[in-house]
Amino acid sequence: MTSRILVPIDDSDHASQALKYALDNYPDAEIIVLHVVGVPSMMMGEATGLALEDDISEAAAKRAKPIFKRAREIADEQGREISTVVGIGHPARQILDRAEEYDAIVLGAHGADWSRATRRFLVGNVTETVSKRAPVPVVIVR
Amino acid sequence: MVETLLLIGVVASIFVGFNIGGSSTGIAWGPPVGAGIIKKTTAAALMTFFVFLGGWTVGRNVMDTLSEGIITIELSLSAGVAVLFFIGLGILIANIFGVPVPTSMTTVGAIAGLGLATDTLNYTTIAEIITWWVVTPVIGFWIGGIIGRYIYPEVNQRVQIEKSDGPLLIFSRDSTVPKPTLGPNTTLSEVGSTTVVLVIACYMAFSAGASNVPNAAAPLVGEAGLEPNIAIVIATFAIGLGGFTIARRTMDSVGGELSDIPLLAALFVMVTASTITTLLSWIGIPISLVMATVMTIVGIGWGRATRPITFREAVTRNTKDREIVTGAITAEEMEGEPAAPIGEEEPEEVLNAGDLFNPRAIIKYVSMWIIGPSVSTLLAYGFFILVPGVV
Numbered sequence A: 001m002t003s004r005i006l007v008p009i010d011d012s013d014h015a016s017q018a019l020k021y022a023l024d025n026y027p028d029a030e031i032i033v034l035h036v037v038g039v040p041s042m043m044m045g046e047a048t049g050l051a052l053e054d055d056i057s058e059a060a061a062k063r064a065k066p067i068f069k070r071a072r073e074i075a076d077e078q079g080r081e082i083s084t085v086v087g088i089g090h091p092a093r094q095i096l097d098r099a100e101e102y103d104a105i106v107l108g109a110h111g112a113d114w115s116r117a118t119r120r121f122l123v124g125n126v127t128e129t130v131s132k133r134a135p136v137p138v139v140i141v142r
Numbered sequence B: 001m002v003e004t005l006l007l008i009g010v011v012a013s014i015f016v017g018f019n020i021g022g023s024s025t026g027i028a029w030g031p032p033v034g035a036g037i038i039k040k041t042t043a044a045a046l047m048t049f050f051v052f053l054g055g056w057t058v059g060r061n062v063m064d065t066l067s068e069g070i071i072t073i074e075l076s077l078s079a080g081v082a083v084l085f086f087i088g089l090g091i092l093i094a095n096i097f098g099v100p101v102p103t104s105m106t107t108v109g110a111i112a113g114l115g116l117a118t119d120t121l122n123y124t125t126i127a128e129i130i131t132w133w134v135v136t137p138v139i140g141f142w143i144g145g146i147i148g149r150y151i152y153p154e155v156n157q158r159v160q161i162e163k164s165d166g167p168l169l170i171f172s173r174d175s176t177v178p179k180p181t182l183g184p185n186t187t188l189s190e191v192g193s194t195t196v197v198l199v200i201a202c203y204m205a206f207s208a209g210a211s212n213v214p215n216a217a218a219p220l221v222g223e224a225g226l227e228p229n230i231a232i233v234i235a236t237f238a239i240g241l242g243g244f245t246i247a248r249r250t251m252d253s254v255g256g257e258l259s260d261i262p263l264l265a266a267l268f269v270m271v272t273a274s275t276i277t278t279l280l281s282w283i284g285i286p287i288s289l290v291m292a293t294v295m296t297i298v299g300i301g302w303g304r305a306t307r308p309i310t311f312r313e314a315v316t317r318n319t320k321d322r323e324i325v326t327g328a329i330t331a332e333e334m335e336g337e338p339a340a341p342i343g344e345e346e347p348e349e350v351l352n353a354g355d356l357f358n359p360r361a362i363i364k365y366v367s368m369w370i371i372g373p374s375v376s377t378l379l380a381y382g383f384f385i386l387v388p389g390v391v
Helices: A013-025 A045-051 A056-077 A091-101 A117-123 A126-133 B002-034 B040-056 B059-069 B077-097 B103-118 B123-158 B188-220 B228-244 B254-259 B263-282 B289-305 B311-315 B327-335 B359-386
Strands: A004-008 A030-037 A083-088 A104-108 A138-141 B169-172 B179-182
Touching: A004 A013, A004 A091, A013 A030, A013 A056, A013 A104, A013 A138, A030 A056, A030 A091, A045 A056, A045 B254, A045 B289, A056 A083, A083 A091, A091 A104, A091 A126, A104 A126, A126 A138, B002 B040, B002 B077, B002 B103, B002 B188, B002 B228, B002 B254, B002 B263, B002 B289, B040 B059, B040 B188, B040 B228, B059 B103, B059 B123, B059 B188, B059 B228, B059 B263, B077 B103, B077 B188, B077 B359, B103 B123, B103 B188, B103 B359, B123 B263, B123 B289, B123 B359, B188 B228, B188 B263, B188 B289, B254 B263, B263 B289, B289 B359
Parallel strands: A004 A030, A004 A104, A030 A083, A104 A138
Antiparallel strands: B169 B179
16 A cells, blocks of 8 residues: 655745655655645734635635645656645644544645744744644654 | 933834834735725825824823823823833834734833832723723624624625726816826726725724824823823824835735735724724723734634635525534545545545634734733833832
């Protein structure tokens, strides 16, 4: 049975590194990238904007599209295919809620907003939370 | 000596006003600027005018509370300057760490700390203020929830906010008095909606003035040496200065958040938050415009996210047996699904809008509103105990 590897990504370089690492080190595995949209922010604008859409699934998919496009380009370079999943809300929670369906999680040391204290304050350090609580092995890439 | 101290006080007051101007201009004018309805410079000019109006009228009630309501004595000049420094410190911390620290609350905290240290705190007033601080976020959230669930979807179906290319109005110079006519692509309804957007932003600027001018002005009023009118003018000048300079950035950051929301929803948020802030300022309660805004945003989003059925389904009567999809049901539905072959999309999960509003994120905001004023109270208390000569 092929193993299933979850790679949570955002638009950061660390996320791209994590995806490359996963593609390199799990040549036979199925790679599934997850992107979370509607993340809590200082005034909750993003989350509310998404909530006000008529079709949330459609709107979420649209927002995740550029991120997945980039991920596919990385995979194409190695002649690999990836699957995509969109999550909404709190990144760490979204990753952990799905964790059991996968054999391992590969993620970047920190996301695009790691230096912004507000995001950190509201979202916490996603990588740290996932590595502490995930029921499956977690690989942290930097 | 007194002149030097007053000068330091005025500089501190300008620093406070400058920063307030940056953040509140971003909130009030971010949406219209983001929608391309108005230029940043024009926005700053309108901001300054309406802040002045708000501070000059309703703001006086808040100023009375700050300068003679919370403590039973009048603020001396040195005490007023010290209080301004604590307000400035709160702003500095907020700027450096990017954490939302509400200025109105730090101001009350600093003055209350002074009152505690000198045993002149008016407990009735401070209890009343704190009660409103507890009630207001709940009210904002609740009003937002109702708008998000029932009112916004209805209105959104009926109202279109348009923005055509080219100027809105053209002023023909044929006659001696310039006569405005509609721009090349302008429709009458666009003129209407643009007017509404601008009026609402002016209203928000007014409420920002009512609630925020006193923060910069009140510590220097009375025994401290400045006439209220002069203090209001200085505070307005400082807020305007912030509006013309750093607000260019905050309109993209703080205001950009409001632009993530559809303009129509942002207008609902602005009207609700401004009304709450203006009413409370009117009865003399210092309140944070940002707090009212955030709670209304969260309320609207939450109200819409927890709707039992989508609006489209409600309209087409295609409701079937839909209920709120909980995480448990989602997981069950997922279980029977075989893993998709490589290269194919994963089976589409049912996204639960409720996930967008994690209660823990909300609790973090609320904790900030408790920590901010508490810390400023403690710092001011410690300072005035250690340096009793200041009072």
